[in-house]
Amino acid sequence: MKLLSLLSTTWVLLATACSHTAPASEEQATPMGTPVTVASPERGTMEDAVELNATAAFLLKTNVKAVANGFLQTSNIKIGQHVSRGQVLFLLKTKEAENLGNIVNKLDSSFRFTGIIPVKATGNGYITQLATQAGTYVQDGEQLATISDDNSFAFILNLPYELTSLIPANRSVTVALPDGQKLPGVLEAPLPTVDSIAQTQNYVIRVAPGKLIPENLIAKVRLVKSTKANTVFVPRESVLSNESQSEYWIMKMKDSTTAVKVIIQKGLETGNRIEVLSPVLTTQDKVLTSGNYGLSDTATVTVVNKQPV
Template identity: 75%
Template sequence: MKLLQLLSATLLVITSSCHTNAPAAEEKTAATGTPVTVANPETGNMEDAVVLNATSSFLLKTYVKAVANGYLQAANIKLGQHVTRGQLLFSLKTKEAENLGNTINKLDSSFRFTGLIPIKAPGNGYITQLATQAGNYVQDGEQLATISDDNSFVFVLNLPYELTAYIPKNNTVEVLLPDGQKLPGHMESPLPTVDSVSQTQNYVIRVHTTKLIPENLIAKVRLLKSLKPNAVFVPKAAVLSNESQSEYWIMKMLDSTTAVKVPIQKGMESDNKIEVLSPPLTAQDKILISGNYGLSDTATVSIVNK
C-alpha cells in the first residue's frame, strides 16, 4: 500500500513538472521569432538591357574551281588548313598536256615540259570544304575546295525589329563566348532583309581577335536599352508580391526584433537586383532577404546575420 502511494506521488510530480516547463519553452520560441537574414539598400547605376544570340559566320567564301579538264597531279592542302593568297593548292594536268609532254621529251629531253597547271589560293582563309584529292579526274569549272575568307569573319545578331531603335546606343558591344571569353565588337550595317516568320533583322558585328573561332558558334550580346544613375535598389530576394503581381512589398526591420510590411513601387530589374522608386530607402535600413516569405505585417524575427 505504501509502495502504491509512493509511485502515485512520483507520477504527480513528473506530470506537474512537464506542464510547468511546456509554456516556458513556447514563450522562449515566441520571443526568439522567425530567423531571418537582412541586407541594406544600395545606390548605384541601374541598367535596362536585353541579351540576344549572335552566330559566328564567314560572310565571304571563295570557291576554288578547276580551270580545265584533266587529272589532279597534287593536292597540297587539307581540311581546316589556313592558306594565304597565291599559295599553291592544286596541280592539274590535262590529257593533251600528258601526250604532248611525252612527245616533246622524246624529241628533246632537255626541254623538260611538264604541262602542269597551277591552281593558287585567291585570298587568305581556312579550307572549310575539300571536294577532291590527288589522282581524281575533274572537269572544267568543277569545285575543288572552299576558302572562308579571314577578313569576312563576323558575328550575326538576330535582332527583333522592334529593338532596332536601340542600335545607335550600342555601336560598341561585348560578345560573350560559351567558354566565358569576351570579345570587343563593333556593330555594322544591318542586312537588308527581315525574317518573315520571326520578324528579326540580322546585324553584323565585327570582332577583333586572333583566336580561331569556329563558324556557327552561338554567343551572347547584351544591348543596353537605358541607364539610370543613382538608383536605389535591393536584392531581388527582398521583393515579395501577390499572386497577380499587382502589388509589391518588402519586409523592413522596425527595430531589432520587429519586421513590418512596406509596400513599394518597383522600377528597373537588372541581374539580381530591383530598383525601389518609393518609398525612400537609406543605406541604414535593414531589409529582409530570407525568412521573409509568409510573414505577417508586424512580425517578431531574429536576425541571424549582422
C-alpha cells in the same frame, strides 16, 4: 540544533529552485527565429536594356575551282586549315599534258616536262569545305574547296524592326561569348532585307576576336534603352510577390530580431537588381535575401550573415 538543521534544509531548497529557473530565464533572453540572410539597398545607376542574339559568321567565302579537266595529283589542305593568298592547294594534271609530256620526254629527256598545274588560294582564310581529294578526276570550273575569308568575320545581330531606333545610341556594343569572354564590337549598316516571318533585320557587328571563333556560335548583345542615375535598388531575391504578381513586397528588418512586410513599387529591373520607387529606402536598411519566403509580418528571425553585404 533543530534551528540549524532547519536553516540548512531551507538553503538547499532555495539553491535547487534557482538552479532550475536560471536556464529558463536564459532561454527567454535569447529567442530563436527563422534563419535569414540580409543585404542593404544600394544607390547607383541602372540601365533599361534588351538582350539579343548575335551569330558568328564569315561574310565572304571564296570557292576554289579547277582550271582545267584532269586528275588531282595532290591535295595539300584539310578542313579547318588556315591558308594564305598564293599558297598551293592542289596540283592538277590534264590528260593532254600527260600525253604531251611523254612525247617531249622521249624526244629530250633533259626537258623534264611535267604538265602539272598548281591551283592556288585566292585569299587568306580557313578551309571550311573540301569537295575533292587526291586522285579524283575533275572538270574545268568544278568546285574543289571553300575558303572563309579572315577579314570578313563578324557577328550578325537579329534585331526586331521595332527596336531599330536604339541603333544610333548603341553603335559601340559588347559581344558576350558563351565561355564568358567579352569582345568590343561596332555596329555597322544593316542588311537591306527583313525576315518576312520574324520581322527582324540583320546588323553586322565587327569585332577583333584575336582567335578563331567558330561560325554559327551564338553570342549575346545588350542594347541600352535608357539610363537612370541615382536609383535605389535591392537584390532580386529580396523581392516577393503574390501569385498574380499584382503586389510586391520585401521583408525589412525592424530591429535585430524582427522582420516586417513592406509593400513596394518596382521600377527598372536589370540582372540581379530591382529598383524600388517607393517607399523610400536607405543604404542603412536591411532587407532579407534568403529565408524570406513564407514569412508573416513581424516575424521573428535570426540573421546568420553578420558581415556587411
